[in-house]
Amino acid sequence: MKLSKNLVPGFLREISEDSDVCISSRIRFARNLENHLFLLKASLKEQEEIIEEVKEVITQLNHFQFYSDDKLNEIFLNYLLERYLVSPDFVLSKNKKGVFIDSEEKISIMINEEDHLRLQVLGGGFSLDEVFVKINEVDDKLEKELPYAFSEKFGFLTACPTNLGTGMRVSVMLHLPGLILTNEMEKVIKTTQNIGFLIRGIYGEGTKTIGSYFQIANQFTIGMKEEEILANTKNLIREVINYERKARDYLLKNLKNEIEDRIWRAYGILTHAKLLTSEEAINLLSTLRLGICLKIIKKISLLTINILTILVKRANLMYYLKNENLTEEERDYKRAALIRKVLKGKGEEEDI
Amino acid sequence: MEENLCQICHKNVAVMVITEIDEKGNKVEIAVCEECAKKKGVLESDKTLNLNEIFKIMLKAREKEDKELKCARCLLSFYEFKKYGKFGCPDCFKVFEERLIPFIKRLQTTIREREDEIFHKGKKVTAGTKRSLLFSEIKKLKIELKKAIEEENYEQAAKIRDRLREKEKELKKDEIE
Numbered sequence A: 001m002k003l004s005k006n007l008v009p010g011f012l013r014e015i016s017e018d019s020d021v022c023i024s025s026r027i028r029f030a031r032n033l034e035n036h037l038f039l040l041k042a043s044l045k046e047q048e049e050i051i052e053e054v055k056e057v058i059t060q061l062n063h064f065q066f067y068s069d070d071k072l073n074e075i076f077l078n079y080l081l082e083r084y085l086v087s088p089d090f091v092l093s094k095n096k097k098g099v100f101i102d103s104e105e106k107i108s109i110m111i112n113e114e115d116h117l118r119l120q121v122l123g124g125g126f127s128l129d130e131v132f133v134k135i136n137e138v139d140d141k142l143e144k145e146l147p148y149a150f151s152e153k154f155g156f157l158t159a160c161p162t163n164l165g166t167g168m169r170v171s172v173m174l175h176l177p178g179l180i181l182t183n184e185m186e187k188v189i190k191t192t193q194n195i196g197f198l199i200r201g202i203y204g205e206g207t208k209t210i211g212s213y214f215q216i217a218n219q220f221t222i223g224m225k226e227e228e229i230l231a232n233t234k235n236l237i238r239e240v241i242n243y244e245r246k247a248r249d250y251l252l253k254n255l256k257n258e259i260e261d262r263i264w265r266a267y268g269i270l271t272h273a274k275l276l277t278s279e280e281a282i283n284l285l286s287t288l289r290l291g292i293c294l295k296i297i298k299k300i301s302l303l304t305i306n307i308l309t310i311l312v313k314r315a316n317l318m319y320y321l322k323n324e325n326l327t328e329e330e331r332d333y334k335r336a337a338l339i340r341k342v343l344k345g346k347g348e349e350e351d352i
Numbered sequence B: 001m002e003e004n005l006c007q008i009c010h011k012n013v014a015v016m017v018i019t020e021i022d023e024k025g026n027k028v029e030i031a032v033c034e035e036c037a038k039k040k041g042v043l044e045s046d047k048t049l050n051l052n053e054i055f056k057i058m059l060k061a062r063e064k065e066d067k068e069l070k071c072a073r074c075l076l077s078f079y080e081f082k083k084y085g086k087f088g089c090p091d092c093f094k095v096f097e098e099r100l101i102p103f104i105k106r107l108q109t110t111i112r113e114r115e116d117e118i119f120h121k122g123k124k125v126t127a128g129t130k131r132s133l134l135f136s137e138i139k140k141l142k143i144e145l146k147k148a149i150e151e152e153n154y155e156q157a158a159k160i161r162d163r164l165r166e167k168e169k170e171l172k173k174d175e176i177e
Helices: A044-058 A074-082 A088-092 A128-145 A177-181 A185-194 A226-254 A256-272 A278-293 A302-311 A314-320 A328-343 B034-039 B051-068 B078-084 B097-107 B127-150 B154-176
Strands: A022-031 A064-068 A098-102 A107-111 A117-124 A168-175 A197-201 A213-218 B016-021 B027-032
Touching: A022 A128, A022 A226, A044 A064, A044 A098, A044 A107, A044 A128, A074 A088, A074 A314, A107 A128, A117 A128, A128 A168, A128 A226, A168 A226, A168 A278, A177 A185, A177 A226, A177 A278, A185 A197, A185 A226, A213 A226, A226 A256, A256 A278, A256 A328, A278 A302, A278 A328, A302 A314, A302 A328, A314 A328, B016 B034, B016 B051, B027 B034, B027 B051, B051 B078, B127 B154
Parallel strands: none
Antiparallel strands: A022 A117, A022 A168, A064 A098, A098 A107, A107 A117, A168 A213, A197 A213, B016 B027
């Protein structure tokens, strides 16, 4: 079965030379309006006014779809969260909120998350430079029309002091199974934290990570120019990408049989299982991804893995199947069926 | 740490706790240094060197100070800022500025030293935005002022007039620059 590319956000369709390790790149700017109280103090009425004011400006910039409270039910919010278009805090927030999303699903602007505005631009692979250009374009356009809260000393004024100054968070999603399997991940985490960067698993709570996916981001936002923050974060990420590649080389040289066995077992389960939870599916697809990068699996593309990794998540699966009322067991069954259909025979041939 | 300084001279390290009557006639405990204790006529033999006690009193004084430092626009106190870790509005930054500078440094640097104080070096808003904002605020304040006068709420009107003057001054300064 062939899956349409359009099932996933634009940035997950872009496969580039660093996509073997770096899944996607993201930059977000936190901005607030001078003429309104921050969300800690803004009444629901004021929160509505903020949405109206921002809406007036953003709807002039074309190709944005706007979703507000009436459309943002629990499942739709999680659908957007699973696609990285809104944040976990946005989903949980009791504020009057809204989100603008561009037609390609690469730009999103959250209104009334922790700050009045959270602009975010996403790109495929390791593409922070392009993402940086793009987010500045959007930010500059908005800045001409909206009275951003700004001070010479503290820069862009944000609700939380951890975002002060540039309000900029640069991050990437990395796939690091090599570092996990060679027991090097602990070291990478400690070093990253010691030099002032944030690192955490993408899925799962605390130290329990699923699928060897990690996010690395800058911790500090003030005292440096945006370009410096970008360059420093990029340097670190480049190091981690290279380290992961070295770990994979090591595995191929020293543990080839074990790695091959692990990958084909994952393929075996994915193509034959009748029930799969999203966690198990994401884990197995992660192993399959490693197999593709190590050229052990040759007929499945990284794009297919990207699409499946989104589609197997709870809300996205229900949206894809156009049935929001599936029980957990029904979802596990349908999830396994979908994966089987897409991957069956793919040991042999490729059609995506 | 400044926390341990004498609450009278603010120079020496506090070594003892004494009881005093404040302006309101309430008994309060304060932590003082040896010199100030002598000046107050507290005898050497009365000295109660209890670091734990001193620390508690200092903390209480700091808490009171933090509760009194309040943003006039959104009513957030510095105490609440520390509790929630969040600001209430753009004006908080001016009110808390002095306290914020060391706070931000602690929060936004690693142990390896950078310059003493860290300030914004990045992108700035353009002059156009600042001006358009000032214009729109002045317009809004004028409407509020008119309304307050109509309602004979003179106390409120005076407050609005002060803010209005401030904004007009800012605009003029901006034009000269």
